[in-house]
Amino acid sequence: MTGVEQVFREEYGRAVAVLVRYFGDIDVAEEAVQDAFAVAVRKWPQDGIPPSPAGWIITTARNRGIDRLRRESAREEKHAQAALLHATDEPPEEGPVRDDRLRLIFTCCHPALAMSAQVALTLRLLGGLSTAEIARAFLLPEPTMAQRLVRAKGKIRDAGIPYRVPREPDLPDRLRAVLAVVYLIFNEGYTASSGDRLTRESLCAEAIRLGRLLAELMPDEPEVMGLLALMLLVESRGAARTDARGELVLLADQDRALWDARLVAEGRELVRRCLRRGAPGPYQVQAAINAVHTDPVTDWRQIVQLYDQLMTFTPTPIVALNRAVAVAEVDGPAAALELVDGLDLDRFHLFHAIRADLLRRLGRDTEAAQAYDAALARTENAAEQAFLRRRRAELPG
CATH class of the missing domain: 1.25.40 (Serine Threonine Protein Phosphatase 5, Tetratricopeptide repeat)
Structure with a gap:
């Protein structure tokens, strides 16, 4: 992976989030960030990666976006005029990035959008996956996925869906939708609904990256921590799930030496932190079940008891x-x-x-x-x- 590619994967969602706040329009923000990375592809190999790659991308994207809007505004395009009016003269700061990304996640997962659109938008705007990559991941024709993305962004714009974190009374229900989208992405990656391969590793990696981002942005939400723990513990078994011929191996028959000890340790520590919070929820209980599976000998009675608890949350x-x-x-x-x-x-x-x-x-x-x-x-x-x-x-x- 080149330097530009790594920065793209790590900073794309961050830059889009800042520019959406700045321009008030997802399409304008996306195009501006893509333009900025196109400039980086030309300049960075010769000039070197700047000390603050994210700041460079955000500043360049802002300038490119304003230039484009001015050109289009001169042609009396109302959409461009509105976006240009929304932009302020103040340069976008990196300080509010945490809130900006959180706003964008909740915008992508707004209940007015269908679940399929929520998943696609999350992968597109927060993950930086191309339309072609998302279409391949869900085995859809690229034009179909492109139309789905266009419709979702159009609905956000036309319905005036707010670009903000929900009010505190509304947060639990909205957070539940966000976590469900991330977990759906992970599940589709861990056991693909169709195709020649059991897993789609890129989707698992993207879901875990989004889970880490949510844990960074919402460190006091135990269910966010529980979802991340659950994904890490399940992902730790990835290398043992298939044999040398690529055939499925059940959990009971897996070679535990192939499990990723680093992911197991991180997942178990997160489960312990959840337990100390004393505010259990469905993702935390599922994480605890998978933590028990990592014990030297599986305590099935404890697992039944945990499923009894899970049934009280999700019967x-x-x-x-x-x-x-x-x-x-x-x-x-x-x-x-x-x-x-x-x-x-x-x-x-x-x-x-x-x-x-x-x-x-x-x-x-x-x-x-x-x-x-x-x-x-x-x-x-x-x-x-x-x-x-x-x-x-x-x-x-």
Whole structure:
């Protein structure tokens, strides 16, 4: 990665956030920052990276943006005139950057926007991912993703969605949406919904980067810390999730020597900090569950108790399904199967995969084969399909 590329990845969202405040328009801010990086690509290899790369980019982007708006304003373009009027004569300072990025995150995740638009905008404006990169990540045609981004930014502009952190009474609900978007990005990266590979590492890395940013901006929010801990602990197992042939390896069969000890230690420390806060929430409880999995011997009874606590926060069929997996380790597969069969998750491939495994363990092989077939019909991820076919082929007869 070149110096310009590294600065782009680290500072793009920061610069866009400052320029959105300055110009009051996302498109103008984006174009100005992209222009500034285009200048950097030409100048920095010869002149060297400036002492304050972020300040250089912000100042250059501001000047380029003003120049462009003046040219367009001279042609009586009302949009350009409005953005130019919004800009002040004061140079943008780097001091308020923390608040600016937080404002931009909440703008991207405004409830007036569809979840798909929230995800795309977050990756585009905070992560600096190109439209093509986001389209590839979610297996959509680039023109479709481009239209989605245009519509989302247009809705922000036309509906007058405010560029600000919500008022304190509204913060919990809005923060919940922000965390959900970041976690959705991580989950799509950790187990891709379709495609030839089990994971999309770039999406995992981007979600964790956004999680770190939120933890930096909102250090007193325990659920932010809990989400970051959860992602780090889950990501720590990445290298052990597939074998040399790229095939899926279940948690119980993974080589723990391949786990990333640095991420495990960081995640566990964050969980301890959450516990000291004494204000549990769903992400913190999920992080605690994954922390227990990193103990030398997994305490399944403790995991069941943690799932019981998680059910009080998010009593969803998915949580109940995961709880049943832990119950199988404590009370046996028959008790777990009774719980699973009471869930309405027919369209969810993991429901059928878990049910197939429980039936296999009970020796009900014909039913297990049917459940494996149902799971295969409901996933488009090639690595998961290969795993399910192998498990089905291992059934007696």
